[in-house]
Amino acid sequence: MTFTVADAVTGLPDGPYDAISCVATIHHLPFAQVLTWFRRRLAPGGTVVVVGLYRAQAPVDHMLAALASPANAVVGWLKNRGRPAPRPVSMTARTRPADMAFGEIAREAGEILPGARVRRRLFWRYTLVWRRR
Structure with missing residues (x-):
């Protein structure tokens, strides 16, 4: 197996690839353009898997957000017990929110x-899975 890590916008070699994944990144990129690049570089029978973030808009999104907010706080507390509080991130290091x-x-x-x-997932995430025929 060959494993490649590349910039989805400028550095993804032509392929073809049997699998392409993109985790918590695509909302920072030109969505349609990146999916088109993935489609062109995927081998027949290959799979694209994306875990992304979406902006809450529909009533179901806000309902899930109401459920996710306390759960997110609990998960964060459980994962970070005993660790010092993170230092504030400078304004230049902030990333673009899901739009x-x-x-x-x-x-x-x-x-x-x-x-x-x-598919919608908890914590403002979704999964996208596509298999090329």
Whole structure:
């Protein structure tokens, strides 16, 4: 197996690839353009797996956010017990928040990757899985 780590926008070699994954990154990138690049570089029978973040917009998003907020605090507390509080991040190091709503993500993914399965997940995340025929 060959494993490649590359910049999805400028550095992804032509491929073809049997699997492409993108975890908590695609909301920082031009979504449609990146999915198109992934589609072009994926081998027949290959799979794209994305774990991304979406912007809460629909009522179901806000309901899930209401459930996720206390759970997120509990998980953070459990994972970080006994560790010192993190230092504040400088303004230059902050990243762009997710700006696409779940419906937009599902719609664009369906146009670019027909048959893609896009599912809402807890903590403002979604999964997108597409297998090239």
